[in-house]
Amino acid sequence: MKVEAKLDPTPEEIVDIFNRALSKEAIVNIFAHCRVFYDGRAKSELGPGDRVIIIKPDGSFLIHQKEKREPVNWQPPGSSVGLEIKDGKLFLKSIRRKPREILEVELLKVYLISYFQAEDYEELALTGSEAEMADLIFENPSLIEEGFKPLFKEKPIKHGIVDVLGKDKDGNIVILELKRRRADLHAVSQLKRYVEAMREEYENVRGILVAPSLTSGAKKLLEKEGLEFRKLEPPKREKSKRGIQKTLFD
Amino acid sequence: MKVEAKLDPTPEEIVDIFNRALSKEAIVNIFAHCRVFYDGRAKSELGPGDRVIIIKPDGSFLIHQKEKREPVNWQPPGSSVGLEIKDGKLFLKSIRRKPREILEVELLKVYLISYFQAEDYEELALTGSEAEMADLIFENPSLIEEGFKPLFKEKPIKHGIVDVLGKDKDGNIVILELKRRRADLHAVSQLKRYVEAMREEYENVRGILVAPSLTSGAKKLLEKEGLEFRKLEPPKREKSKRGIQKTLFD
DNA sequence: GTCTTCATCTCGGAA
DNA sequence: TTCCGAGGTGAAGAC
Numbered sequence: 001m002k003v004e005a006k007l008d009p010t011p012e013e014i015v016d017i018f019n020r021a022l023s024k025e026a027i028v029n030i031f032a033h034c035r036v037f038y039d040g041r042a043k044s045e046l047g048p049g050d051r052v053i054i055i056k057p058d059g060s061f062l063i064h065q066k067e068k069r070e071p072v073n074w075q076p077p078g079s080s081v082g083l084e085i086k087d088g089k090l091f092l093k094s095i096r097r098k099p100r101e102i103l104e105v106e107l108l109k110v111y112l113i114s115y116f117q118a119e120d121y122e123e124l125a126l127t128g129s130e131a132e133m134a135d136l137i138f139e140n141p142s143l144i145e146e147g148f149k150p151l152f153k154e155k156p157i158k159h160g161i162v163d164v165l166g167k168d169k170d171g172n173i174v175i176l177e178l179k180r181r182r183a184d185l186h187a188v189s190q191l192k193r194y195v196e197a198m199r200e201e202y203e204n205v206r207g208i209l210v211a212p213s214l215t216s217g218a219k220k221l222l223e224k225e226g227l228e229f230r231k232l233e234p235p236k237r238e239k240s241k242r243g244i245q246k247t248l249f250d
Numbered sequence: 251m252k253v254e255a256k257l258d259p260t261p262e263e264i265v266d267i268f269n270r271a272l273s274k275e276a277i278v279n280i281f282a283h284c285r286v287f288y289d290g291r292a293k294s295e296l297g298p299g300d301r302v303i304i305i306k307p308d309g310s311f312l313i314h315q316k317e318k319r320e321p322v323n324w325q326p327p328g329s330s331v332g333l334e335i336k337d338g339k340l341f342l343k344s345i346r347r348k349p350r351e352i353l354e355v356e357l358l359k360v361y362l363i364s365y366f367q368a369e370d371y372e373e374l375a376l377t378g379s380e381a382e383m384a385d386l387i388f389e390n391p392s393l394i395e396e397g398f399k400p401l402f403k404e405k406p407i408k409h410g411i412v413d414v415l416g417k418d419k420d421g422n423i424v425i426l427e428l429k430r431r432r433a434d435l436h437a438v439s440q441l442k443r444y445v446e447a448m449r450e451e452y453e454n455v456r457g458i459l460v461a462p463s464l465t466s467g468a469k470k471l472l473e474k475e476g477l478e479f480r481k482l483e484p485p486k487r488e489k490s491k492r493g494i495q496k497t498l499f500d
Numbered sequence: 501g502t503c504t505t506c507a508t509c510t511c512g513g514a515a
Numbered sequence: 516t517t518c519c520g521a522g523g524t525g526a527a528g529a530c
Contacts, residue, residue: 050370057317068526101508112366123296217504294523320511320524406530
């Protein structure tokens with residue numbers, strides 16, 4: 001069976017279905033009234049309430065409250081899960097090694113337990129990333145300025161990795177820091193770090209922040225530091241499989 | 251009914267259960283073979299496969315593949331969801347305004363649809379945060395060094411917000427940048443930005459990075475910039491409700 | 501609303 | 516493994 005679901009299961013049925021789901025490498029889904037304890041990089045406690053629990057075959061463990069995009073508690077891929085009965089109470093326990101982290105869920109009442117033996121061979125095709133901004137600049141360097149020559153992508157230097165390293169028409173070294181969204185103070189600090197590292201070894205180093213826009217604080221700091229800004233939106237290209245195949249037949 | 255679940259539902263049942271879930275402000279949970287299209291800050295496409303779909307009453311929309319902690323596609327809280335039939339095909343559509351983003355799921359086959367009218371009045375009590383490191387330092391300033399006097403927490407300065415601002419026993423201004431985990435190049439750049447901003451207005455400004463440890467690159471940059479390091483772990487305090495109440499009766 | 505920063509960030513890639 | 520930086524980052528707090 002690819003999918004199974006049981007409303008108001010008994011403890012025996014919970015154990016039974018849970019084990020069957022594990023053996024099938026299915027995604028487990030539980031609606032429960034529960035308490036949650038976490039200890040690891042930090043430590044937390046969550047009192048009784050209704051939550052949705054998801055356990056994936058790769059060990060990922062998610063506990064969702066009824067609001068927010070983020071799980072209230074979780075365990076990352078690679079964790080090991082088990083279902084235990086202690087003093088007649090049901091506990092889901094997930095353990096991660098390195099760093100050692102423990103997530104424990106006391107199941108006070110299970111409303112629904114289900115599993116889904118999901119088959120999925122597709123990967124997300126996403127466009128509009130920073131990497132595509134870099135590609136775009138290499139294809140059309142004049143988007144930065146006339147005579148700009150991009151030379152390196154993701155170039156490791158003394159204190160970090162430069163997005164794009166090139167030269168301008170006068171032979172000055174130019175460092176580009178790309179941001180796919182509005183650039184902030186952090187982006188300026190990053191660019192400044194690269195420019196200062198390069199200026200230790202070379203003269204005439206320019207730094208350009210390339211982004212769709214700047215925060216007010218970023219603009220102030222950028223100007224004070226003598227760094228530059230070029231407005232550029234991340235491109236949305238045809239990236240889907242269908243799109244790629246289509247062009248093959250054009 | 252607080253919970254409802256239907257295996258292999260017909261399109262009519264899907265619409266029916268979905269609408270009932272919405273009216274009850276329940277969490278909707280769907281096991282489906284589906285395709286996903288997203289357009290907004292970026293743009294993506296995901297071919298056919300089995301996924302778990304969660305729609306929360308606050309508008310959060312999650313699509314999970316069988317691996318990873320992160321949803322492959324999503325919509326944040328505040329989005330508006332709808333279920334439509336086009337050309338006999340079922341589509342879940344979620345729209346967000348500001349920024350405008352559209353998430354569309356073509357439901358090719360629904361294995362299970364369920365909802366959970368979750369009641370939850372509890373909030374996570376977490377300890378081991380950066381804020382608690384700051385509290386700890388204010389309670390015991392000698393953790394930084396003998397004679398250190400912390401003066402401000404989260405103090406806005408020219409180009410950013412300093413974690414802790416204080417003075418040392420010689421009257422020098424001291425800027426602390428706190429990190430709850432191993433500090434990296436970014437943390438050093440951040441501290442450097444604050445120190446340089448303060449040095450524009452004051453003399454004798456020291457910068458100290460306070461963290462459990464440093465990356466190799468962070469150590470190199472920190473030393474080159476004449477900044478300092480103090481090892482400090484984020485404290486794990488008693489923060490649970492039960493714990494707090496317990497101390498009230500002690 | 502904008503801005504700034506933290507996060508049990510997660511994730512991927514490279515050395 | 517550690518290090519480094521992106522992310523449709525999300526979320527919180529301040530203004």
